[in-house]
Amino acid sequence: MAAVRRGRKLFEGKWKILFETEHPDRLIQRFKDAPTFAGARAPVKLARRGAMKNGISAALFGLLHRNGIPTHFLEVLSDREMLVRRLEMIRLEVVVRNLVAGSLAKRLGMEVGTPLAAPVLEHYYKSDALGDPFVNDFHVNALGLASGEELKAIREVAFRANGILLPFFAEREILLVDFKLEFGRHDGRLMVGDELTPDGCRFWDRSTRERLGKDRTRRSPAREAATYQEVFQRICS
Numbered sequence: 001m002a003a004v005r006r007g008r009k010l011f012e013g014k015w016k017i018l019f020e021t022e023h024p025d026r027l028i029q030r031f032k033d034a035p036t037f038a039g040a041r042a043p044v045k046l047a048r049r050g051a052m053k054n055g056i057s058a059a060l061f062g063l064l065h066r067n068g069i070p071t072h073f074l075e076v077l078s079d080r081e082m083l084v085r086r087l088e089m090i091r092l093e094v095v096v097r098n099l100v101a102g103s104l105a106k107r108l109g110m111e112v113g114t115p116l117a118a119p120v121l122e123h124y125y126k127s128d129a130l131g132d133p134f135v136n137d138f139h140v141n142a143l144g145l146a147s148g149e150e151l152k153a154i155r156e157v158a159f160r161a162n163g164i165l166l167p168f169f170a171e172r173e174i175l176l177v178d179f180k181l182e183f184g185r186h187d188g189r190l191m192v193g194d195e196l197t198p199d200g201c202r203f204w205d206r207s208t209r210e211r212l213g214k215d216r217t218r219r220s221p222a223r224e225a226a227t228y229q230e231v232f233q234r235i236c237s
């Protein structure tokens with residue numbers, strides 16, 4: 001692996017920082033141990049979370065890549081850093097759901113854990129100021145976020161990713177309840193970008209249904225630390 005020199009900071013998000021490199025098409029994506037966002041309550045700082053996010057994302061992007069789904073991931077550079085392609089990001093959070101949980105349970109008044117007869121795909125407009133509102137195709141079109149053709153391709157890839165991830169997690173005794181993907185354009189081609197970690201996915205233990213990884217209720221930092229580590233081990237060892 002050739003040494004990659006870190007250039008200027010291009011972007012800082014809740015969970016990651018992007019740096020330029022000498023190569024205009026490549027960026028360094030560095031994962032943080034604790035999220036930073038405006039108005040956050042004291043964030044849960046988990047030792048080595050950034051390193052686990054890096055390892056989990058690399059493993060899952062690699063899995064998608066081997067199954068024909070293009071992603072921005074190129075290689076792991078260090079504990080918390082990976083080399084990625086520079087994408088023109090599409091401002092959508094694309095969520096695929098296999099079971100009812102989270103905002104879907106609230107919106108439709110359904111019991112958490114109800115299996116869905118078919119996976120459900122939703123998009124949310126990426127806007128921190130607006131709290132990532134739910135949008136449909138007409139909103140996406142009217143806001144000029146993605147073309148009709150891109151939306152069709154995004155859906156096809158997101159469902160295909162679900163079909164690849166479900167058995168991968170099942171083999172590791174993890175139920176993939178739902179997950180979020182972000183997409184970007186690269187030379188006119190759609191690619192999965194951002195990260196694929198417990199911070200953007202809901203994982204439950206297959207037999208006990210215990211929540212694994214991120215604790216969305218923020219009630220127990222110690223439990224979150226233990227189950228994040230557990231997910232990391234099941235995926236990466």
Ligand code: TMP
Pocket residue numbers: 093095101102103104124132178179180199200201202
């Ligand atoms: P939700 O039930 O809160 O709508 O979340 C569904 C899944 O998508 C869950 O695994 C978390 C993930 N997600 C994010 O990570 N970021 C987001 O902005 C959204 C809307 C969902």
